[in-house]
Amino acid sequence: MQFDLRFYVVALLFVIFDVEVAFFFPWAVVFGKANALASVGQPHSAEAYKETGERAWQLVPPAFRYQHTAQHNLLVGTSSESVDRLQELRQQEGVGKTLSAKERAELRELETAEQRALVPQQEARRLAWLALVEIAVFFGVLLVGYAYLWRRGDLAWVRSLAAEQQAAAGSLSGPQS
Template sequence: MAGSRPMHTGADQLLLAEGGVSLLQALAIFALAGFALAFVTLVLGKLVRSHKPNPDKVSAYECGEVPVGTGWVQFDLRFYVVALVFLVFDVEIALFYPWAVVYGGGTPDGTITGWELLRQVRWAALWDMLFFFGVIVVGFLYLWRFGYLDWVRATSAQEAK
Protein backbone atom coordinates (compact mmCIF):
# COMPACT_ATOMS: atom_id res chain seq x y z
CA MET A 1 0.00 0.00 0.00
CA ALA A 2 2.37 2.63 -1.20
CA GLY A 3 -0.39 5.17 -1.87
CA SER A 4 -1.84 5.19 1.67
CA ARG A 5 0.77 7.52 3.17
CA PRO A 6 1.02 11.20 2.21
CA MET A 7 4.11 12.18 0.27
CA HIS A 8 6.42 14.69 1.95
CA THR A 9 9.51 16.20 0.43
CA GLY A 10 12.40 18.35 1.51
CA ALA A 11 12.52 20.02 4.91
CA ASP A 12 8.99 18.92 5.77
CA GLN A 13 10.04 15.26 5.41
CA LEU A 14 13.09 15.85 7.61
CA LEU A 15 10.99 17.45 10.35
CA LEU A 16 8.44 14.65 10.31
CA ALA A 17 11.16 11.97 10.34
CA GLU A 18 12.72 13.49 13.46
CA GLY A 19 9.39 13.73 15.27
CA GLY A 20 9.10 17.47 14.65
CA VAL A 21 6.12 19.47 13.49
CA SER A 22 4.83 19.83 9.97
CA LEU A 23 4.99 23.10 8.07
CA LEU A 24 1.33 23.85 8.74
CA GLN A 25 1.77 23.24 12.45
CA ALA A 26 4.82 25.52 12.51
CA LEU A 27 2.85 28.30 10.81
CA ALA A 28 -0.02 27.87 13.27
CA ILE A 29 2.37 28.03 16.24
CA PHE A 30 4.04 31.14 14.81
CA ALA A 31 0.66 32.86 14.25
CA LEU A 32 -0.56 31.99 17.75
CA ALA A 33 2.67 33.26 19.29
CA GLY A 34 2.31 36.53 17.37
CA PHE A 35 -1.29 37.05 18.48
CA ALA A 36 -0.39 36.12 22.07
CA LEU A 37 2.49 38.61 22.12
CA ALA A 38 0.26 41.40 20.79
CA PHE A 39 -2.51 40.58 23.27
CA VAL A 40 -0.16 40.36 26.26
CA THR A 41 1.51 43.70 25.47
CA LEU A 42 -1.88 45.42 25.10
CA VAL A 43 -3.14 43.99 28.40
CA LEU A 44 0.09 44.88 30.23
CA GLY A 45 -0.07 48.42 28.86
CA LYS A 46 -3.65 48.77 30.08
CA LEU A 47 -2.73 47.48 33.56
CA VAL A 48 0.45 49.53 34.00
CA ARG A 49 -0.59 52.97 32.75
CA SER A 50 -1.98 55.55 35.14
CA HIS A 51 -5.66 56.41 35.16
CA LYS A 52 -5.69 60.09 36.10
CA PRO A 53 -8.26 61.98 34.01
CA ASN A 54 -7.26 65.53 33.17
CA PRO A 55 -8.90 68.07 30.84
CA ASP A 56 -5.52 68.83 29.27
CA LYS A 57 -5.14 65.19 28.23
CA VAL A 58 -8.27 65.28 26.09
CA SER A 59 -7.64 68.67 24.49
CA ALA A 60 -6.19 69.04 21.01
CA TYR A 61 -2.43 69.54 21.09
CA GLU A 62 -1.10 72.11 18.64
CA CYS A 63 2.68 72.28 19.04
CA GLY A 64 2.52 73.55 22.60
CA GLU A 65 0.21 76.43 21.72
CA VAL A 66 -3.18 77.05 23.25
CA PRO A 67 -5.71 75.59 20.82
CA VAL A 68 -7.93 78.03 18.97
CA GLY A 69 -11.29 76.61 17.95
CA THR A 70 -11.96 72.94 17.54
CA GLY A 71 -9.25 70.44 16.73
CA TRP A 72 -11.63 68.44 14.54
CA VAL A 73 -11.98 69.90 11.07
CA GLN A 74 -13.28 68.29 7.91
CA PHE A 75 -10.40 67.12 5.76
CA ASP A 76 -10.46 68.27 2.14
CA LEU A 77 -11.44 65.39 -0.15
CA ARG A 78 -8.96 66.50 -2.81
CA PHE A 79 -6.16 65.13 -0.65
CA TYR A 80 -7.85 61.71 -0.65
CA VAL A 81 -8.01 61.69 -4.45
CA VAL A 82 -4.32 62.57 -4.72
CA ALA A 83 -3.43 59.93 -2.13
CA LEU A 84 -5.47 57.25 -3.92
CA VAL A 85 -3.93 58.06 -7.30
CA PHE A 86 -0.49 57.90 -5.71
CA LEU A 87 -1.27 54.52 -4.12
CA VAL A 88 -2.59 53.10 -7.39
CA PHE A 89 0.54 54.06 -9.29
CA ASP A 90 2.79 53.04 -6.40
CA VAL A 91 1.24 49.56 -6.36
CA GLU A 92 1.49 49.47 -10.14
CA ILE A 93 5.23 50.12 -10.00
CA ALA A 94 5.58 47.54 -7.22
CA LEU A 95 3.91 44.96 -9.49
CA PHE A 96 5.73 46.02 -12.66
CA TYR A 97 9.23 45.91 -11.21
CA PRO A 98 9.54 42.16 -10.49
CA TRP A 99 7.77 41.36 -13.75
CA ALA A 100 10.19 43.56 -15.71
CA VAL A 101 13.21 42.01 -13.99
CA VAL A 102 12.10 38.47 -14.75
CA TYR A 103 10.76 39.28 -18.22
CA GLY A 104 13.78 41.32 -19.26
CA GLY A 105 16.30 38.78 -18.00
CA GLY A 106 14.34 35.74 -19.10
CA THR A 107 16.90 34.38 -21.54
CA PRO A 108 17.43 30.68 -20.84
CA ASP A 109 20.75 29.47 -19.46
CA GLY A 110 20.48 26.02 -20.96
CA THR A 111 18.15 24.52 -18.36
CA ILE A 112 15.01 25.31 -20.35
CA THR A 113 14.88 23.28 -23.54
CA GLY A 114 11.46 24.31 -24.84
CA TRP A 115 12.16 27.54 -26.73
CA GLU A 116 8.62 27.65 -28.10
CA LEU A 117 7.17 27.24 -24.61
CA LEU A 118 9.41 30.02 -23.31
CA ARG A 119 8.32 32.31 -26.13
CA GLN A 120 4.64 31.59 -25.44
CA VAL A 121 5.03 32.20 -21.73
CA ARG A 122 6.79 35.51 -22.39
CA TRP A 123 4.01 36.63 -24.74
CA ALA A 124 1.35 35.63 -22.20
CA ALA A 125 3.16 37.59 -19.49
CA LEU A 126 3.44 40.60 -21.80
CA TRP A 127 -0.28 40.56 -22.63
CA ASP A 128 -1.22 40.12 -18.97
CA MET A 129 0.81 43.15 -17.94
CA LEU A 130 -0.45 45.22 -20.87
CA PHE A 131 -4.03 44.42 -19.84
CA PHE A 132 -3.25 45.38 -16.23
CA PHE A 133 -1.61 48.61 -17.38
CA GLY A 134 -4.58 49.32 -19.67
CA VAL A 135 -7.04 49.08 -16.79
CA ILE A 136 -4.93 51.54 -14.78
CA VAL A 137 -4.65 53.94 -17.74
CA VAL A 138 -8.41 53.83 -18.41
CA GLY A 139 -9.08 54.73 -14.77
CA PHE A 140 -6.53 57.54 -14.90
CA LEU A 141 -8.01 58.93 -18.13
CA TYR A 142 -11.49 58.83 -16.56
CA LEU A 143 -10.27 60.84 -13.57
CA TRP A 144 -8.49 63.28 -15.84
CA ARG A 145 -11.39 63.69 -18.31
CA PHE A 146 -14.01 64.44 -15.67
CA GLY A 147 -11.74 66.82 -13.73
CA TYR A 148 -11.23 64.79 -10.58
CA LEU A 149 -7.50 65.53 -10.73
CA ASP A 150 -7.99 69.31 -11.01
CA TRP A 151 -7.16 70.97 -7.73
CA VAL A 152 -9.68 73.77 -8.28
CA ARG A 153 -12.73 72.48 -10.11
CA ALA A 154 -14.98 74.86 -11.97
CA THR A 155 -18.58 75.09 -10.83
CA SER A 156 -21.44 74.89 -13.30
CA ALA A 157 -21.86 78.71 -13.13
CA GLN A 158 -18.19 79.21 -14.03
CA GLU A 159 -18.40 76.70 -16.89
CA ALA A 160 -21.40 78.54 -18.39
CA LYS A 161 -19.39 81.77 -18.81
Protein backbone atom coordinates (compact mmCIF):
# COMPACT_ATOMS: atom_id res chain seq x y z
CA MET A 1 0.00 0.00 0.00
CA GLN A 2 1.35 3.41 -0.98
CA PHE A 3 1.12 6.44 1.24
CA ASP A 4 -0.90 9.41 0.17
CA LEU A 5 1.24 12.19 -1.31
CA ARG A 6 -0.01 14.53 1.41
CA PHE A 7 1.90 12.59 4.05
CA TYR A 8 5.11 13.16 2.10
CA VAL A 9 4.31 16.89 2.02
CA VAL A 10 3.92 16.87 5.81
CA ALA A 11 7.26 15.09 6.17
CA LEU A 12 8.90 17.59 3.83
CA LEU A 13 7.44 20.55 5.74
CA PHE A 14 8.67 19.05 9.00
CA VAL A 15 12.18 18.57 7.61
CA ILE A 16 12.24 22.15 6.29
CA PHE A 17 11.05 23.48 9.64
CA ASP A 18 13.59 21.33 11.48
CA VAL A 19 16.45 22.56 9.30
CA GLU A 20 15.32 26.17 9.67
CA VAL A 21 15.26 25.82 13.45
CA ALA A 22 18.85 24.52 13.28
CA PHE A 23 19.80 27.97 12.00
CA PHE A 24 18.72 29.34 15.40
CA PHE A 25 21.54 27.47 17.11
CA PRO A 26 24.44 29.88 16.46
CA TRP A 27 22.36 32.86 17.55
CA ALA A 28 21.17 30.97 20.60
CA VAL A 29 24.78 30.21 21.57
CA VAL A 30 25.73 33.88 21.18
CA PHE A 31 22.65 34.88 23.18
CA GLY A 32 23.57 32.47 25.99
CA LYS A 33 27.22 33.50 26.17
CA ALA A 34 26.37 37.21 26.02
CA ASN A 35 23.85 36.83 28.84
CA ALA A 36 26.38 34.88 30.89
CA LEU A 37 28.89 37.72 30.51
CA ALA A 38 26.31 40.43 31.20
CA SER A 39 25.21 38.67 34.38
CA VAL A 40 28.64 38.83 36.05
CA GLY A 41 27.90 42.32 37.37
CA GLN A 42 30.19 44.78 39.11
CA PRO A 43 33.51 43.04 39.79
CA HIS A 44 34.34 43.02 43.50
CA SER A 45 37.00 40.32 43.45
CA ALA A 46 39.87 39.12 41.32
CA GLU A 47 37.78 36.06 40.42
CA ALA A 48 35.03 38.31 39.03
CA TYR A 49 37.58 40.12 36.85
CA LYS A 50 38.92 36.80 35.61
CA GLU A 51 35.40 35.50 34.95
CA THR A 52 34.57 38.65 32.99
CA GLY A 53 37.75 38.30 30.94
CA GLU A 54 37.16 34.62 30.18
CA ARG A 55 33.51 35.07 29.24
CA ALA A 56 34.32 38.06 27.04
CA TRP A 57 37.09 36.04 25.39
CA GLN A 58 34.55 33.37 24.39
CA LEU A 59 32.63 35.97 22.38
CA VAL A 60 35.65 37.25 20.46
CA PRO A 61 36.06 35.51 17.09
CA PRO A 62 39.45 33.76 16.84
CA ALA A 63 40.47 35.91 13.87
CA PHE A 64 40.16 39.07 15.98
CA ARG A 65 41.58 37.86 19.27
CA TYR A 66 44.95 39.45 18.62
CA GLN A 67 43.23 42.86 18.86
CA HIS A 68 41.84 42.11 22.31
CA THR A 69 44.70 40.15 23.86
CA ALA A 70 45.98 43.07 25.95
CA GLN A 71 42.58 43.81 27.49
CA HIS A 72 41.97 40.11 28.11
CA ASN A 73 45.31 39.74 29.86
CA LEU A 74 44.64 42.82 32.03
CA LEU A 75 41.27 41.45 33.15
CA VAL A 76 42.52 37.93 33.77
CA GLY A 77 45.67 39.21 35.48
CA THR A 78 43.87 41.45 37.99
CA SER A 79 45.17 40.55 41.43
CA SER A 80 43.34 40.39 44.73
CA GLU A 81 45.73 43.06 46.02
CA SER A 82 44.57 45.49 43.32
CA VAL A 83 40.91 44.89 44.13
CA ASP A 84 41.56 45.27 47.86
CA ARG A 85 43.56 48.45 47.28
CA LEU A 86 40.73 49.92 45.18
CA GLN A 87 38.24 49.24 47.95
CA GLU A 88 40.61 50.66 50.55
CA LEU A 89 41.17 53.90 48.60
CA ARG A 90 37.43 54.29 48.02
CA GLN A 91 36.77 53.84 51.73
CA GLN A 92 39.40 56.44 52.60
CA GLU A 93 37.89 58.84 50.10
CA GLY A 94 34.38 58.07 51.38
CA VAL A 95 35.15 58.97 54.99
CA GLY A 96 36.52 62.33 53.93
CA LYS A 97 40.23 61.60 54.16
CA THR A 98 42.22 63.64 51.70
CA LEU A 99 44.17 61.40 49.36
CA SER A 100 47.68 62.28 48.30
CA ALA A 101 48.39 62.93 44.63
CA LYS A 102 49.96 59.49 44.35
CA GLU A 103 46.91 57.83 45.94
CA ARG A 104 44.53 59.78 43.66
CA ALA A 105 46.51 58.66 40.61
CA GLU A 106 46.46 55.09 41.88
CA LEU A 107 42.70 55.32 42.49
CA ARG A 108 42.10 56.63 38.96
CA GLU A 109 44.21 53.82 37.51
CA LEU A 110 42.35 51.16 39.50
CA GLU A 111 38.97 52.67 38.56
CA THR A 112 40.01 52.63 34.91
CA ALA A 113 40.77 48.92 35.26
CA GLU A 114 37.33 48.44 36.80
CA GLN A 115 35.71 50.27 33.88
CA ARG A 116 37.62 47.97 31.52
CA ALA A 117 35.73 45.08 33.10
CA LEU A 118 32.35 46.80 32.76
CA VAL A 119 32.67 47.67 29.05
CA PRO A 120 32.52 44.04 27.83
CA GLN A 121 29.47 43.46 30.03
CA GLN A 122 27.66 46.45 28.52
CA GLU A 123 28.60 45.31 25.02
CA ALA A 124 27.39 41.80 25.87
CA ARG A 125 23.98 43.16 26.86
CA ARG A 126 23.67 44.88 23.49
CA LEU A 127 24.84 41.75 21.70
CA ALA A 128 22.29 39.65 23.59
CA TRP A 129 19.49 42.00 22.53
CA LEU A 130 20.72 41.87 18.93
CA ALA A 131 20.76 38.06 19.02
CA LEU A 132 17.26 37.97 20.49
CA VAL A 133 15.95 40.34 17.80
CA GLU A 134 17.69 38.27 15.12
CA ILE A 135 16.06 35.08 16.41
CA ALA A 136 12.65 36.78 16.51
CA VAL A 137 13.02 38.16 12.96
CA PHE A 138 14.16 34.80 11.63
CA PHE A 139 11.27 33.01 13.31
CA GLY A 140 8.87 35.68 12.03
CA VAL A 141 10.09 35.20 8.45
CA LEU A 142 9.66 31.45 8.87
CA LEU A 143 6.08 31.90 10.08
CA VAL A 144 5.31 34.33 7.24
CA GLY A 145 6.60 31.69 4.81
CA TYR A 146 4.27 29.08 6.27
CA ALA A 147 1.37 31.54 6.21
CA TYR A 148 2.12 32.18 2.55
CA LEU A 149 2.08 28.45 1.80
CA TRP A 150 -1.19 28.10 3.68
CA ARG A 151 -2.73 31.09 1.88
CA ARG A 152 -1.56 29.85 -1.52
CA GLY A 153 -3.34 26.59 -0.88
CA ASP A 154 -0.36 24.27 -0.61
CA LEU A 155 -1.61 23.18 2.79
CA ALA A 156 -5.33 23.21 1.94
CA TRP A 157 -5.36 19.42 1.94
CA VAL A 158 -5.09 19.51 5.75
CA ARG A 159 -8.62 20.90 5.88
CA SER A 160 -9.86 18.65 3.06
CA LEU A 161 -8.49 15.53 4.78
CA ALA A 162 -10.82 16.11 7.72
CA ALA A 163 -13.73 16.59 5.30
CA GLU A 164 -12.82 13.35 3.48
CA GLN A 165 -12.79 11.43 6.76
CA GLN A 166 -16.22 12.79 7.68
CA ALA A 167 -17.57 11.94 4.23
CA ALA A 168 -16.13 8.43 4.44
CA ALA A 169 -17.69 7.92 7.87
CA GLY A 170 -21.05 9.11 6.50
CA SER A 171 -20.94 6.76 3.50
CA LEU A 172 -19.99 3.76 5.65
CA SER A 173 -22.95 4.17 7.93
CA GLY A 174 -25.32 4.25 4.95
CA PRO A 175 -28.60 6.08 4.67
CA GLN A 176 -30.53 6.37 7.88
CA SER A 177 -34.24 5.66 7.78
